[in-house]
Amino acid sequence: MxxxxxxxxxxxxxxxxxxxxxxxERVETSDEWIVSRTGIHARHIASxxxxxxxxxxxxxxxxxxxxxxxxxxxxxxxxATTTPDMVFPSTACLLQEKLGxxxxxxxxxxxxxxxxxxxxxxxxxxxxxGMAKKALVVGAEIMSRVLDWEDRRTCVLFGDGAGAVVLGExxxxxxxxxKLAADGRYKDILNTPxxxxxxxxxxxxxxxMDGPAVFKFAVKALSDIAGKTLAEAGxxxxxxxxxxxxxxxxxxxxxxxxxxxxxxxxxIVTLPQQxxxxxxxxxxxxxxxxxxxxxxxxxxxxxxxxxxxxxxxxVLLRY
Ligand code: UT7
Numbered sequence: 001m002x003x004x005x006x007x008x009x010x011x012x013x014x015x016x017x018x019x020x021x022x023x024x025e026r027v028e029t030s031d032e033w034i035v036s037r038t039g040i041h042a043r044h045i046a047s048x049x050x051x052x053x054x055x056x057x058x059x060x061x062x063x064x065x066x067x068x069x070x071x072x073x074x075x076x077x078x079x080a081t082t083t084p085d086m087v088f089p090s091t092a093c094l095l096q097e098k099l100g101x102x103x104x105x106x107x108x109x110x111x112x113x114x115x116x117x118x119x120x121x122x123x124x125x126x127x128x129x130g131m132a133k134k135a136l137v138v139g140a141e142i143m144s145r146v147l148d149w150e151d152r153r154t155c156v157l158f159g160d161g162a163g164a165v166v167l168g169e170x171x172x173x174x175x176x177x178x179k180l181a182a183d184g185r186y187k188d189i190l191n192t193p194x195x196x197x198x199x200x201x202x203x204x205x206x207x208x209m210d211g212p213a214v215f216k217f218a219v220k221a222l223s224d225i226a227g228k229t230l231a232e233a234g235x236x237x238x239x240x241x242x243x244x245x246x247x248x249x250x251x252x253x254x255x256x257x258x259x260x261x262x263x264x265x266x267x268i269v270t271l272p273q274q275x276x277x278x279x280x281x282x283x284x285x286x287x288x289x290x291x292x293x294x295x296x297x298x299x300x301x302x303x304x305x306x307x308x309x310x311x312x313x314x315v316l317l318r319y
Contacts, residue, residue, distance in 0.1 A: 004127035004167050005174020006319060007069065007134070010062025011163040011287035012055050013044040013274065020156070027152040034156050039250025043159025043275030046142045051085045053094040055162035056140035059283070060095060066290075067166035069134060071099055074166070076132035077106035078123050080115025080139045080279035082308075083146060084108060087196060091140065105132075111182070112190075113246050113307025115139055115279030116163070120303070120315055121178040123167045138164040139279035146192050148206035157248070158207070159275035163283025173318060176300075177233035179225055180313035189213045190308040218252050221312045223259035226304050229314040230260075237261050239300050240316075242289065246305035247271035247281040256304070268294070278307065295319050 019042045020031035034040055046055065056079055064071050077099075079092040086094075092106035111118040116139035123135035140162035147155045167174075194205035222245070230237060243262050245253050247270055257267045268289045270281070277284060282303050289295040299319050306312035 001128045002130060003170045003173045004124045005170040005172065006317065007166045007168040008063050008065070008067025009163070009165050009283065009287040009290045010059045010064070010066055011161065011284045012058035012062065013161045014046040014050060014055065016045045016047060017042050018045050023156055027150060027155060029152045029156055038157060039271050040157065040275045041272045044161055045144045046160040050142070052081055052083055052140045052142050053085050053091050053098060055142065055160065056091060056095045056138045056164070057098045059140065059162035059164040060099060060136055060138055063136065063164035063166050067168070069166060071101050073134045074101055074136045075104045076123060076126050076135040077104060078109055078119040078135065078137050080109045080111065080119040081141055082110060082112045082115065082278055083142045095138065111307060111311040112309060113248065113276070113278045113281065114305040114309070114311040114313050115307065116282045117303065117305045117313030117315055118180060118311065120165070120167065121180055121313065124175045124178060127167060127169050133169045135167045136164060137167055138162060139281070139283045141278040141280045143207070143276070143278050146205065146207050151206065153211060154207050154209055157276050159277050161274060161277040161280045161284050163280050163287050165283060165286070176235065176316045176318060177229055178313065178315045179229045179232065181221070181225060182309050182311040184309060186217060186310040189217070190310070215249065215252060217310060218248065218306045219255045221310065222252070222256045222304050222306055225312055225314045226256065226260055226302060229302070229316050233316050235300065235316060240302050241266065241299040242295055242301045243267045244282055244285050244289065244301060244303045246307070247274060247285060248276045281305070
C-alpha cells in the first residue's frame with residue numbers, strides 16, 4: 001500500500017476579534033473566570049458576509065501554495081465541518097467550485113470537534129488504497145452562528161476559523177497510524193439538536209453542553225486513544241516531538257499531556273487567542289507551529305481531537 005504525508009498546511013482566521021472584556025459587556029462573565037476555567041483570552045468571529053466555505057477557501061489556498069503543487073493536481077476534497085454553509089450541497093462541493101477545480105470527489109465529514117481526525121484518516125486511506133494521490137483536507141467552522149449569545153456557559157468558549165492540509169502520496173511514511181472512536185450514548189451532553197422540517201427550524205438551534213460531563217469524558221477518552229495509538233504504532237511516548245491537541249480547554253490539554261508524560265513545552269497551544277474552533281482547531285494549531293518553525297520535517301507529531309457524538313480520534317504522523 002502507498003504511504004501518505006502532509007505536503008503543506010494553511011489556515012485562516014476572520015479579522016474580527018472578540019475579547020473576554022468585550023464578552024463581559026454582553027453576558028455576566030469576567031476575563032478572570034474565562035481565563036482561569038478555560039485558558040481563553042479572545043476568539044475570532046466571522047463577519048456577516050463570510051461563510052464557512054469562504055474560510056475554508058483561504059485556508060485551502062494557503063495549504064496548496066505551501067505544498068508547492070498546482071491546484072489542478074488535487075483529486076479529493078474533504079471538509080470537516082459542523083457549521084456548513086447550507087443543508088446541501090456539501091461545503092466541500094462549494095469549496096471545490098470556489099477553487100475552480102471541478103471533477104474530483106468532494107464531501108463533508110461530520111464529527112464535530114473530532115471532524116479533522118475523521119477527515120484526515122479518510123483521506124489517508126484513499127491515498128493508501130490508490131484512490132487518490134493528492135487530497136485537500138480542511139477543517140472549517142463558524143461556531144459563532146450556532147451559539148446562544150445569552151448563554152455564558154457556552155458563548156465564551158468558541159470561535160471561528162479554518163485550517164487545511166494537502167495530503168499526498170509518498171514513498172516514505174508520513175501518517176504512521178490513525179485511530180477513531182465514537183459512542184452515541186453520549187449524544188445528550190453536547191449537541192445542537194435542531195432540524196429543518198416543513199420549512200421551519202424544529203427544536204433548539206443553539207449549541208448545548210454539559211461542560212463538566214464533557215470535561216470528564218474528554219480527558220479520559222483522549223488519554224486512552226492517544227496511548228493506544230502510540231502503542232499500536234510501536235512508537236514510545238518519548239519519541240513524540242509534538243502533541244497537537246484539539247483546543248477546547250487548557251486544563252484538558254494539560255491533563256492529556258500529563259497522562260502522556262509530555263511536558264507542555266512539546267504541546268502546541270493556540271487556544272488563548274482562538275478559543276474552540278471545533279473541526280478547525282487541530283489544523284489551525286498544526287499550521288501555526290509549522291509556520292513558526294516549531295514543527296519541522298522528520299519530526300513525530302501526535303494529533304488528537306474529541307467532540308459531540310461523542311466522536312474522538314488520534315493521528316500519529318511523521319511531518
Ligand atoms: O470541543 C468539544 C469539547 N468541549 C469541551 O471539552 C469543553 C469541556 N468543558 C469545559 O471546558 C468546562 O466544563 C467549562 C469551561 C465549560 C466549564 O468549566 P467548569 O469549571 O466545569 O465550570 P462549571 O460548568 O462547573 O460552572 C461553575 C460555575 C457555575 O456557577 P455555580 O453553579 O457554581 O454558581 C456556572 O454557572 O461557573 C458558572 N459559570 C460562569 N461564570 C462566569 C459558567 N460559565 C460562566 C461564565 N462566566 N462564562
